[in-house]
Amino acid sequence: MILLTGGAGYIGSHVCIALLDAGFDVVAIDNLCNSNRASLDRVEAICGRAPVFRHVDIRDEEAVFEVLRACGVTAVIHLAGLKAVGESSADPMTYYDNNVVGTMRLVSAMKRAKVKTLVFSSSATVYGMPTYLPLDERHPLAPTNPYGRTKLIVEEMLKDLYRSEDDWRIGILRYFNPAGAHESGLVGEDPIGVPNNLVPLVAQVAIGRRAKLRIWGNDYDTPDGTGIRDFIHVVDLAAGHLSVLRHLEQPGVFTVNLGTGSGSSVLEVVRAFETASGRSIPYEIADRRTGDVAICCADPSFAQRTLDWKSARSLAQMCADHWHWQLKNPDGYRDI
Numbered sequence: 001m002i003l004l005t006g007g008a009g010y011i012g013s014h015v016c017i018a019l020l021d022a023g024f025d026v027v028a029i030d031n032l033c034n035s036n037r038a039s040l041d042r043v044e045a046i047c048g049r050a051p052v053f054r055h056v057d058i059r060d061e062e063a064v065f066e067v068l069r070a071c072g073v074t075a076v077i078h079l080a081g082l083k084a085v086g087e088s089s090a091d092p093m094t095y096y097d098n099n100v101v102g103t104m105r106l107v108s109a110m111k112r113a114k115v116k117t118l119v120f121s122s123s124a125t126v127y128g129m130p131t132y133l134p135l136d137e138r139h140p141l142a143p144t145n146p147y148g149r150t151k152l153i154v155e156e157m158l159k160d161l162y163r164s165e166d167d168w169r170i171g172i173l174r175y176f177n178p179a180g181a182h183e184s185g186l187v188g189e190d191p192i193g194v195p196n197n198l199v200p201l202v203a204q205v206a207i208g209r210r211a212k213l214r215i216w217g218n219d220y221d222t223p224d225g226t227g228i229r230d231f232i233h234v235v236d237l238a239a240g241h242l243s244v245l246r247h248l249e250q251p252g253v254f255t256v257n258l259g260t261g262s263g264s265s266v267l268e269v270v271r272a273f274e275t276a277s278g279r280s281i282p283y284e285i286a287d288r289r290t291g292d293v294a295i296c297c298a299d300p301s302f303a304q305r306t307l308d309w310k311s312a313r314s315l316a317q318m319c320a321d322h323w324h325w326q327l328k329n330p331d332g333y334r335d336i
C-alpha cells in the first residue's frame with residue numbers, strides 16, 4: 001500500500017492513476033486546500049478501482065500515523081504542499097508551516113510506523129538563477145523565493161535524516177514544468193483563482209474564461225525574446241514516480257531531475273496551444289516578472305541512466321491533452 005500525500009491535487013491524481021494501473025494499492029491523503037475530492041472519483045472511473053481517501057492534513061501527525069498503521073503502508077510519495085511562488089513571498093510563514101513543518105510531522109509519523117521509504121516532490125526552483133545550462137543535479141542550489149527555500153530545506157532535512165538512520169530509502173524529485181492532462185480528459189489541472197502558471201492560463205484564455213494572456217517580457221536573450229522552460233507532460237512525470245519507487249530497493253538518498261531536456265518558449269507554447277485547440281490566444285507583452293529567468297531546462301541524462309526513464313510525449317501532445325481536459329471541464333471539477 002502506497003501513501004500518496006496531496007493525492008487529490010494535479011500531479012497527485014496522475015500519480016495515483018499510474019500507481020493503480022501498475023497494480024499498487026493507494027491511500028491518498030489531502031486537506032483539499034487546493035483541490036477537489038472529485039478528482040479521485042475520476043481516477044476511479046479511469047482505473048476501475050478507487051484509492052482509499054482520507055481527509056487529513058499532513059501536519060496532523062497522529063492522523064497520519066493512524067493512516068500509516070491502519071492501511072499497512074510500505075512507502076510514501078509526498079506531494080502535499082503549497083506551490084505559489086508569489087504567495088510564498090507575501091506569506092512565507094504559511095509556506096514554512098505547510099511545506100517544512102508538514103514534512104517534519106509526516107517523517108515523524110513514518111518513523112513511528114517504521115515506514116522508511118519516501119519519495120519527495122521537490123522542484124527545479126531550488127537551482128535559482130542558472131549559472132550554466134542545461135541544469136544537472138550538481139548545479140549549485142540558490143532558490144530565489146520562500147517557496148523554493150522550503151523545498152531546499154526539506155531536501156537537506158531528508159539528507160540529514162538518512163545520515164542519522166541509514167536504512168531510509170529516499171528519492172528527491174526535482175520537477176521541471178509539468179503540464180498536460182490524462183488522455184481521458186477526466187483529470188487535469190484545476191487551479192483555484194487566477195492560475196500562476198503559463199499552460200493553465202493559456203487554456204483558460206482559449207476556453208474564454210480569461211480575455212488574454214500577458215507575456216512577461218519579450219526581451220530575454222532567447223531566439224524569440226520570450227522565456228524558455230522545460231515543459232514535461234504530467235503523465236510522463238507520473239510514470240517517473242514508478243521508476244523511482246523501483247529504484248529505491250536499496251537504502252540511500254537519490255536526487256534526480258524530472259524534465260525532458262528540451263525547452264519551449266512562451267510564444268511556442270501559445271502557438272502549439274492554438275494549433276491544438278483551433279482557437280486564437282490573444283496576448284499582450286508586459287514587463288518581465290520579478291524573479292523569472294530567461295531559460296530553465298533540465299539535463300535529464302541522470303534519470304535516463306539510473307531509472308531507465310525518459311519523457312515520451314511532445315509539446316503538441318501536452319497541449320492537445322490539456323485542451324481536451326479544459327474543453328470537457330470548462331470550470332474544472334466545479335462542473336460536477
Ligand code: NAD
Pocket residue numbers: 005006007008009010011012029030031032033034035036056057058059078079080081082083098102121122123124175176177178197
Ligand atoms: P496541487 O496544489 O494541485 O497539489 C498539492 C495538493 O496538496 C493539493 O491537493 C492540496 O490540497 C494538498 N495539500 C497542501 N497542503 C496540504 C497539507 N498541509 N495537508 C494535506 N494536503 C495538503 O499542486 P501540484 O502541482 O499537484 O504539486 C504537487 C507537488 O509538486 C507540490 O509539492 C509542488 O510543490 C510540487 N511541484 C509542482 C510543480 C508544478 O509546477 N505543478 C513544479 C515543481 C514541484
Ligand code: UFG
Pocket residue numbers: 083085123124125126175176177196197198199201213214215216217226227228229266289292296
Ligand atoms: N508566463 C507568462 N505569462 C503568464 C505566466 C507565465 O508569460 O501569465 C511565462 C513566465 O514568465 C515564464 C514561463 O511563462 O517565462 C513559465 O512560467 P510558469 O509560471 O508557468 O513557470 P515557472 O518556470 O516560472 O515556475 C514553475 C512553477 C514553480 C516551479 C518551476 C520549476 O511555478 O513552482 O516551474 O521549473 F518550481
